[in-house]
Amino acid sequence: MAFREVDDLRQEINGHLRTFLSHHSMKLLEISPALEKVGVGLSEFILSSGKRLRPLFAYAGFVAAGAEPGESELRAMASLELLQACALIHDDVMDRSDTRRGKPSIHKIFEQTHVKEKFSGSAELYGEASAILIGDLALVWSDLMLHSSKIDTARLLSAIPVHDEMRVELMAGQFLDVHEQGQRDWSAERALKIARFKSGKYTIERPLHFGAALANGSADLMSALSAFGLPLGEAFQLRDDLLGVFGDPEVTGKPAGDDLREGKRTVLIAFVDEALSPQQRENFYRLFGRSELTFDEVEELRSIISASGANTRIEELIAHLTSQSLSALEADAISSAAAEFMRPLVQMATRRSA
Amino acid sequence: MAFREVDDLRQEINGHLRTFLSHHSMKLLEISPALEKVGVGLSEFILSSGKRLRPLFAYAGFVAAGAEPGESELRAMASLELLQACALIHDDVMDRSDTRRGKPSIHKIFEQTHVKEKFSGSAELYGEASAILIGDLALVWSDLMLHSSKIDTARLLSAIPVHDEMRVELMAGQFLDVHEQGQRDWSAERALKIARFKSGKYTIERPLHFGAALANGSADLMSALSAFGLPLGEAFQLRDDLLGVFGDPEVTGKPAGDDLREGKRTVLIAFVDEALSPQQRENFYRLFGRSELTFDEVEELRSIISASGANTRIEELIAHLTSQSLSALEADAISSAAAEFMRPLVQMATRRSA
Numbered sequence: 001m002a003f004r005e006v007d008d009l010r011q012e013i014n015g016h017l018r019t020f021l022s023h024h025s026m027k028l029l030e031i032s033p034a035l036e037k038v039g040v041g042l043s044e045f046i047l048s049s050g051k052r053l054r055p056l057f058a059y060a061g062f063v064a065a066g067a068e069p070g071e072s073e074l075r076a077m078a079s080l081e082l083l084q085a086c087a088l089i090h091d092d093v094m095d096r097s098d099t100r101r102g103k104p105s106i107h108k109i110f111e112q113t114h115v116k117e118k119f120s121g122s123a124e125l126y127g128e129a130s131a132i133l134i135g136d137l138a139l140v141w142s143d144l145m146l147h148s149s150k151i152d153t154a155r156l157l158s159a160i161p162v163h164d165e166m167r168v169e170l171m172a173g174q175f176l177d178v179h180e181q182g183q184r185d186w187s188a189e190r191a192l193k194i195a196r197f198k199s200g201k202y203t204i205e206r207p208l209h210f211g212a213a214l215a216n217g218s219a220d221l222m223s224a225l226s227a228f229g230l231p232l233g234e235a236f237q238l239r240d241d242l243l244g245v246f247g248d249p250e251v252t253g254k255p256a257g258d259d260l261r262e263g264k265r266t267v268l269i270a271f272v273d274e275a276l277s278p279q280q281r282e283n284f285y286r287l288f289g290r291s292e293l294t295f296d297e298v299e300e301l302r303s304i305i306s307a308s309g310a311n312t313r314i315e316e317l318i319a320h321l322t323s324q325s326l327s328a329l330e331a332d333a334i335s336s337a338a339a340e341f342m343r344p345l346v347q348m349a350t351r352r353s354a
Numbered sequence: 355m356a357f358r359e360v361d362d363l364r365q366e367i368n369g370h371l372r373t374f375l376s377h378h379s380m381k382l383l384e385i386s387p388a389l390e391k392v393g394v395g396l397s398e399f400i401l402s403s404g405k406r407l408r409p410l411f412a413y414a415g416f417v418a419a420g421a422e423p424g425e426s427e428l429r430a431m432a433s434l435e436l437l438q439a440c441a442l443i444h445d446d447v448m449d450r451s452d453t454r455r456g457k458p459s460i461h462k463i464f465e466q467t468h469v470k471e472k473f474s475g476s477a478e479l480y481g482e483a484s485a486i487l488i489g490d491l492a493l494v495w496s497d498l499m500l501h502s503s504k505i506d507t508a509r510l511l512s513a514i515p516v517h518d519e520m521r522v523e524l525m526a527g528q529f530l531d532v533h534e535q536g537q538r539d540w541s542a543e544r545a546l547k548i549a550r551f552k553s554g555k556y557t558i559e560r561p562l563h564f565g566a567a568l569a570n571g572s573a574d575l576m577s578a579l580s581a582f583g584l585p586l587g588e589a590f591q592l593r594d595d596l597l598g599v600f601g602d603p604e605v606t607g608k609p610a611g612d613d614l615r616e617g618k619r620t621v622l623i624a625f626v627d628e629a630l631s632p633q634q635r636e637n638f639y640r641l642f643g644r645s646e647l648t649f650d651e652v653e654e655l656r657s658i659i660s661a662s663g664a665n666t667r668i669e670e671l672i673a674h675l676t677s678q679s680l681s682a683l684e685a686d687a688i689s690s691a692a693a694e695f696m697r698p699l700v701q702m703a704t705r706r707s708a
Contacts, residue, residue, distance in 0.1 A: 024522075031526050031551065034533050038526075090490065094483035119536030121617075129448035129532045132486060136444065137525040139493060144518045153511065164498045168378075171491040172385050172392075178483045179388050182473030197385065263475075 003063050003341045006056065006348075009074075013055045016071075016078040017046055020145050037113065041106055042134055042141075046085050049101045049253070053349065054080035054207040060345060061211025061225055064338040065218075073214055075149035076159065080207060082142030087170060089135035093128055094178060095262060101253035107131035139167075151214065159213045166206035173197030180265050188270035192234065195267060199240070200233030204349065224331035228342070231328075235321035236349040238314050241266040245305060257298035263289025267317075271310035280304055322350050357417050357695045360410065360702075363428075367409045370425075370432040371400055374499050391467065395460055396488055396495075400439050403455045403607070407703065408434035408561040414699060415565025415579055418692040419572075427568055429503035430513065434561060436496030441524060443489035447482055448532060449616060455607035461485035493521075505568065513567045520560035527551030534619050542624035546588065549621060553594070554587030558703065578685035582696070585682075589675035590703040592668050595620040599659060611652035617643025621671075625664035634658055676704050 004012070025039025058077035062069045069077070091097070092105035099105060104112065111127025113119075119126060146163065147156070176194045183190075208225040217225075243252050244259030245268065252258070259266065269288075276284060284304050287297050305311055325346055329339040358366070379393025412431035416423045423431070445451070446459035453459060458466065465481025467473075473480060500517065501510070530548045537544075562579040571579075597606050598613030599622065606612070613620065623642075630638060638658050641651050659665055679700055683693040 140521040167494040
């Protein structure tokens with residue numbers, strides 16, 4: 001069986017998203033012209049970029065069950081991008097992160113509108129409230145897109161429990177992440193657990209299961225997909241940790257060293273913390289988490305991290321998890337044609353060059 | 355046919371909510387003990403009070419279709435309280451409202467935990483992020499409670515489109531409300547439209563439709579329920595406007611004159627604005643919207659409002675909408691037994707003493 005190419009798939013997914021967003025943005029206008037910016041803001045946020053990782057993994061889960069999805073099934077998979085939009089928009093509010101994918105984040109866009117149009121009251125609160133509600137709307141729209149995808153009832157009913165579980169795990173993982181930022185001690189173990197929920201499960205394992213459930217995949221297939229998806233998801237998150245410190249703003253869409261300014265408690269930094277000498281520790285925590293780091297200070301933190309060997313440890317862990325994930329593709333439950341489709345996704349999730 | 359009594363219904367609804375919340379709070383603990391406060395916070399928020407208006411209207415819609423719901427259907431209806439919890443929790447974050455139902459709001463509870471347990475970072479941001487995520491979780495859980503209610507597939511598939519529409523309208527109405535607070539000119543017309551979406555549709559019409567859809571109600575019934583529910587919902591919101599200014603904190607669970615401190619742009623205040631003399635206007639806007647109003651200043655604003663005749667106008671409008679709503683109960687599509695159940699709900703929604 002010949003599956004679609006990743007680039008073609010992305011085009012199709014984008015097409016379905018574009019159609020949905022334009023139709024439902026129009027419906028908002030029927031309620032009130034004041035909702036125009038809501039539809040435009042959310043549509044641009046979603047359509048301007050994004051790798052469509054979750055729909056691609058859902059596609060992988062579907063084809064692993066031995067079937068080729070039609071238009072309706074692809075629409076159902078594309079709905080995961082709206083869920084992800086909710087997560088990102090709320091994340092940016094919670095982190096007070098002003099940039100997303102190289103552009104102002106949603107709360108910043110609405111804050112700027114408030115200033116430009118000389119509204120009354122606090123521009124900051126207006127931006128924040130708008131982003132909370134647009135995130136909520138994205139969550140509701142993701143459900144609506146799934147429900148109105150025209151997949152047949154059996155597929156929908158089979159996918160709903162996985163979909164609900166995925167969304168609970170997403171919110172749980174997000175909370176654990178927020179909670180971790182408030183802790184005073186470091187724990188690589190806790191950070192790895194968060195990586196498992198936020199990325200292992202939500203980004204990879206559950207989208208695979210969601211796709212497989214749409215295709216009524218067997219319990220054996222579900223286990224095989226977990227064995228493939230969980231280590232890959234952790235590797236994905238560890239790569240994200242490295243990009244948050246060493247990444248090129250062109251690739252990440254965030255300012256250089258963003259996680260360092262934010263003081264983000266990642267597995268990488270937990271490894272750094274374990275390895276520091278008392279002198280290095282003092283230098284490190286003098287700068288780490290300060291919102292106004294200069295370029296030189298970011299460089300200083302980076303060199304402490306490199307000298308600690310933590311990034312090498314993370315690279316080794318990524319390599320280990322990646323090979324675990326690739327071996328899981330040998331499972332009987334996954335056809336060799338499906339495995340062939342899935343192998344480049346491993347590359348994509350752990351290298352993040354695409 | 356003899357329908358359940360409102361008080362018995364509330365007990366049953368609360369029982370279903372308690373069972374769901376306790377089961378799923380336990381499941382969160384399996385992910386991490388750090389999620390204990392999430393389950394506890396959300397459960398207490400929902401179970402400690404609330405009139406269960408939306409499930410009651412869903413029940414009304416169901417019995418209007420001529421059927422008596424079983425346990426599964428009541429569970430499906432009870433799920434609306436979780437959706438409402440999302441709306442309230444996010445609302446309190448957006449308004450920076452520290453009290454809800456006479457207790458600290460969710461973001462305040464988590465802010466206090468941060469302080470008490472000496473977490474690192476900003477307690478305020480931690481409280482806010484926690485509340486955003488707990489609101490998101492409530493939205494996901496409401497869906498999960500509906501999906502796992504054990505109603506049969508035909509009922510679920512019939513209710514899903516109404517449910518999605520209701521949730522889109524909720525978010526749209528909330529956005530229009532936030533947006534309105536930023537406008538510099540007053541418009542009773544715009545404020546009425548917001549009342550229509552936030553309360554007319556979301557609180558009353560859509561829950562009625564949701565219940566009727568669960569019972570596979572006819573198109574005629576849906577229209578009759580709109581004719582009943584829309585004016586009632588507007589009347590409900592107008593009563594809320596009055597309570598926000600004149601209400602007893604014992605009844606509202608909010609500090610006296612809360613809407614005056616917040617400077618909330620309600621239909622009531624739009625009517626006040628239309629009626630003020632230049633001298634009154636100066637006195638009014640000198641105080642209106644100031645967060646630190648003394649008791650005497652609240653009293654001063656109240657007497658300007660009373661003197662303007664705006665509250666009498668609102669009472670007249672409530673009376674007019676209420677009688678419109680009661681007349682709609684005469685429709686052929688609504689049985690006289692169902693109408694008998696629905697009449698006290700009108701009282702409850704527009705008097706708000708219960």
